[in-house]
Amino acid sequence: MNKSITRRDFLDGVALTIGAAAGGVISPPFAAAAAAQEAAAQDAAGYYPPALTGLRGSHPGSFEAAHALREAGFWPRAGTIAATGEDYDLVVVGGGISGLAAAHFYRARQPDARILILDNHDDVGGHAKRNEFEFAGRLALMNGGTWAIDSPRRYSAIADGLLRALGIDPVALTKKCADEKFYAKRGLARGIFFDREAFGADKLVVVRKGADWRDVLAGAPLSERARADIERIEEGTTDYFPGMSSAEKKARLARMSYRDYLRDVVKADAAAITLYEARPHGEWGVGADAVSALDVWAFDFPGFQGLRLAPGSAPHMGYTASGYADGGSYTFHFPDGNASIARLLVRHLIPDSLPGKNAEDVVAARLDYGRLDRPRAPVRIRLNATAVRVRHDGDAASAGDVEIVYARGGALSSVRSRACVLACYNMIIPYLCPELPERQKAALRYAFKIPLIYVSVALRDWRAFKDLGVSQVYAPASYFSSLALNEVVDIGGYASTRSPDEPVLVHMTRVPTAPGLPEREQHRIGRQDILSTSFATYERNIRDQLDRTLGPGGFDAARDITAITVNRWPHGYAYEYNPLFDPDWPPGEAPHEIGRARFGRIAVANSDAAAAAYTDAAIDQAHRAVAELLGA
Ligand SMILES: Cc1cc2nc3c(=O)[nH]c(=O)nc-3n(C[C@H](O)[C@H](O)[C@H](O)COP(=O)(O)OP(=O)(O)OC[C@H]3O[C@@H](n4cnc5c(N)ncnc54)[C@H](O)[C@@H]3O)c2cc1C
Numbered sequence: 001m002n003k004s005i006t007r008r009d010f011l012d013g014v015a016l017t018i019g020a021a022a023g024g025v026i027s028p029p030f031a032a033a034a035a036a037q038e039a040a041a042q043d044a045a046g047y048y049p050p051a052l053t054g055l056r057g058s059h060p061g062s063f064e065a066a067h068a069l070r071e072a073g074f075w076p077r078a079g080t081i082a083a084t085g086e087d088y089d090l091v092v093v094g095g096g097i098s099g100l101a102a103a104h105f106y107r108a109r110q111p112d113a114r115i116l117i118l119d120n121h122d123d124v125g126g127h128a129k130r131n132e133f134e135f136a137g138r139l140a141l142m143n144g145g146t147w148a149i150d151s152p153r154r155y156s157a158i159a160d161g162l163l164r165a166l167g168i169d170p171v172a173l174t175k176k177c178a179d180e181k182f183y184a185k186r187g188l189a190r191g192i193f194f195d196r197e198a199f200g201a202d203k204l205v206v207v208r209k210g211a212d213w214r215d216v217l218a219g220a221p222l223s224e225r226a227r228a229d230i231e232r233i234e235e236g237t238t239d240y241f242p243g244m245s246s247a248e249k250k251a252r253l254a255r256m257s258y259r260d261y262l263r264d265v266v267k268a269d270a271a272a273i274t275l276y277e278a279r280p281h282g283e284w285g286v287g288a289d290a291v292s293a294l295d296v297w298a299f300d301f302p303g304f305q306g307l308r309l310a311p312g313s314a315p316h317m318g319y320t321a322s323g324y325a326d327g328g329s330y331t332f333h334f335p336d337g338n339a340s341i342a343r344l345l346v347r348h349l350i351p352d353s354l355p356g357k358n359a360e361d362v363v364a365a366r367l368d369y370g371r372l373d374r375p376r377a378p379v380r381i382r383l384n385a386t387a388v389r390v391r392h393d394g395d396a397a398s399a400g401d402v403e404i405v406y407a408r409g410g411a412l413s414s415v416r417s418r419a420c421v422l423a424c425y426n427m428i429i430p431y432l433c434p435e436l437p438e439r440q441k442a443a444l445r446y447a448f449k450i451p452l453i454y455v456s457v458a459l460r461d462w463r464a465f466k467d468l469g470v471s472q473v474y475a476p477a478s479y480f481s482s483l484a485l486n487e488v489v490d491i492g493g494y495a496s497t498r499s500p501d502e503p504v505l506v507h508m509t510r511v512p513t514a515p516g517l518p519e520r521e522q523h524r525i526g527r528q529d530i531l532s533t534s535f536a537t538y539e540r541n542i543r544d545q546l547d548r549t550l551g552p553g554g555f556d557a558a559r560d561i562t563a564i565t566v567n568r569w570p571h572g573y574a575y576e577y578n579p580l581f582d583p584d585w586p587p588g589e590a591p592h593e594i595g596r597a598r599f600g601r602i603a604v605a606n607s608d609a610a611a612a613a614y615t616d617a618a619i620d621q622a623h624r625a626v627a628e629l630l631g632a
Helices: 029-035 064-073 097-109 156-167 170-178 224-235 246-254 259-264 272-277 293-297 319-326 339-349 426-432 439-445 464-467 519-532 537-553 589-595 615-630
Strands: 054-057 083-093 115-118 130-135 138-143 189-194 203-207 379-382 387-391 402-408 411-422 450-459 470-474 482-483 504-510 561-573 603-604
Touching: 054 115, 054 224, 054 537, 064 426, 083 402, 083 482, 097 115, 097 156, 097 339, 097 411, 097 439, 097 615, 115 504, 130 464, 130 561, 138 504, 156 464, 156 615, 170 319, 170 411, 189 537, 203 470, 203 537, 224 272, 246 293, 246 561, 259 293, 272 319, 293 319, 339 379, 387 426, 402 426, 411 426, 411 615, 426 439, 426 589, 439 615, 450 519, 450 537, 519 561, 603 615
Parallel strands: 054 561, 083 115, 083 411, 115 379, 189 470, 411 603
Antiparallel strands: 130 138, 189 203, 387 402, 402 411, 450 504, 450 561, 470 482, 482 504
């Protein structure tokens, strides 16, 4: 348990200070934050964030200034903001896919526009982050956040058009590059790990496709009653609402949680219900207690077979569930997830920063961070820079300029611009722009983000997975609710691991919840959990869980783990409203619709502005924001 991991470059993710940015002296309340936010200069030799391990995602140094702004407001002492003298046509706050797409759309309309993109992280892409590892000279990649091109609804003409402009054809790429059945073809199935704390004994069971649940659960630490109930949930054909139409049944299911359905309608044993508690984690960021039974039905969760519900969406479904009930988009997973989309956008905006010419060679290409923010370049991306104030130069209706103040490397600096797109988390906007109308600020504050953690673990080999016959494991009551071997995608010069004797990356997901509370309250507690947990705690839990799950296959954490990257997303998925807790807003009156209204020369983007946690939504909102600024 105490063996050190060689590639953990960061101790608790605290970066070595390579240099400090120029600017005015920082003032309270940023002084405390500044200590944590000593920014590495992005043009310093060796600056290469994708390869950093330890605490990533919202890494230390990225959020302190924003939290100080939230806690104490903005009050610089006179003379503490250094005017850079920089003047732009557009400043974009937020360098995620939405912010990068906004810059792209703006330049499509105004090719000579000078644009600055600010982001508080040390890397571009927002949630669409890339985790890089090196296995004996070979590049290994995993998504640190945004996993794939995959959405509940078809990509709009705008979002699809952007993918095409970047050379991405998801259908053709899947066919050419992805080996989706790689593990299944080798006999590996999914597993369930029962842990001793919740079930009385540690046990991994293998769920082979089409297997009888009685056989699957034969060795599981469950009572006869729980076993029979799980079998009934998985394979039963009972109609629990006899005499009701499909629409009536859907209406009932929309107003009860999956947990309540299993407990009160299916009348399942408590241990059987525990098996399903964490199943919604990865998609919804809460457990079975806070997702409606109808929403999980749309994801083929078990227990509904006998109800014979008509296919398709119904009233009172969440955005994700109703979309998937009616179809869904094309899909494609780049080895670094949608970081490839972000990087392709960067290549379009700043061509010489990333070598190559198509959507395949981008995967293995190395981004030159030193070229992202050069003085005479038409587009500049400034990292480690948190916007802390965005205000018109005078009255919003008539002002000619916007002033943007940002904190970076312990200093406050300002730039001017004709227009500004706020592609950042929408919940911070009321603090950036206190002069916004009160109703709009209240609506923006509703854009609560869903906290979750994606971990990339490098292993010496994956023999234990092979010997145990699993490629992914669901762990209903463990610290991490799932783990999975990296997907097999060969693209450009990038090749995935094929042999179980070769090193591999494993993905693990943790969603901190507080079951029983309303969804938004659970997220507040989960966010605190994420930010107050040290790397050592994550590391200990990773080692413990992998040892207990894979130990019977010969796995030894001390020997087999070679590196860990913990991607913390305290502000993760955009909030999509929950039919169990949120009202049905009248058309045009939902918080995201009120919140995203243009305010003078300032427009609002980000996936929050669609209340939809997807890349296509982030792109569509960027397009709308630019259209509002430049005229449709
Ligand atoms: C773990 C995870 C997995 C996901 N998987 C998928 C998936 O598979 N498919 C999918 O379609 N979507 C997925 N999503 C949703 C994802 O949020 C969107 O697809 C998309 O990446 C969002 O882009 P964005 O630009 O709107 O927001 P973000 O990526 O959040 O970018 C906003 C940026 O603004 C920055 N910012 C905030 N405040 C400030 C400030 N004051 N100053 C400067 N910068 C600021 C933020 O730090 C961030 O870097 C996932 C999200 C997460 C968290």
